[in-house]
Amino acid sequence: MYRKTEGVVSESTARSDNELIEESLHGDTRAFAILVLRYHRVVITVAYRICGDGALAEDVAQDTFIRVWDRLSSFRPEGNFRGWICRIAANLTVDALRRRKPTAELLDTAVEAAVEGPEATALRNERAAAVRAALMRLPLHSRTALVLQEYEGLSYQEIADTLDIPLGTVKSRLSDARRRLQAALNPYLER
């Protein structure tokens, strides 16, 4: 799984998000670079869980931070910066996937990657590959709603605002996504 980065610049933990945002708003790219380091993993993870492609996730992550830089003045200090940046990442990932032709080989690559390593690791990789395949089979909007709720803990209302859909649609998409995933991942859910 994703390896946590050691030795991140110590000053990145000293200042709060709001302080860094304030400095970034005055054109300080060094302050913004600290924000990039701080949320790099979060953004790539959101993008990857929606699109299932590491290279695309990185491209989207870069675009996300560029968009964040452009729209930083619209972020309210009392808001949740992590949630805000995740919403931007989710929307950009959806846009990127819409522009891109669907390819089947992504799933095949994931399955092949699972067949290697010691038994426990192989089993874990197999499960991860199965989760990935099941997620990628979900309709894009159901998958996006699920990723934002399940992994990033956004509220239903925040998801509705992000995807520009009614609250009831968020509930039905989440319910549908979970039902499909339970059916697809049933062997891994047994005790």
Next chain:
Amino acid sequence: MQHIHHLLGEYRDDELPARQRAQVEAHLRCCPLCREKLEHLDRLADVLAEYGPPVQLTRPDVFRSQVVLRLSRRQQRRSGYASWAWHLIPLSLIGVLLCLEALLVLPDLLELAANVVRWMGGDLGALLNLPSSGYALLRYLAEPRLYPVLRAAWQMLVGIVLLLVFIPYVGWISVLGGFRKPPGYGKER
């Protein structure tokens, strides 16, 4: 007993109102089937939590440098556009002034010229060495009844040109102002 499977997702996501949440909890205490469904959802969440991006991604410090480089390149491009665009401002001003002059001053000069043509008559044709057809055309254009129409048409044309120059000019100045400033600069939050 009526089951509450349809509410378990919202219950688990803490999206139910307090009263409904209490009802669900009361039901769960006495319904093993719904408890099993809820545990199923919890296990699904555990399995989903294991799924994340691959290890072989760009290192965070390299990624950060790429983002900062993109930002600085973009700012340089905008500064490049802004620098040559700023040079067009004096030209645009001159264009606006010329249009104003054409609109206000030139028609009077043309009227003066038309009066000269009418006053001098055939002497003007000889003076300018015009062919007879050329002089006839000049006399026709200098006709008093024709001149107001020509004047109005000319002013309308110049007015349109002025709009096409002035409005883009103002818009350009605004855009250049945006290029020069970092995001949110000077804005109070």
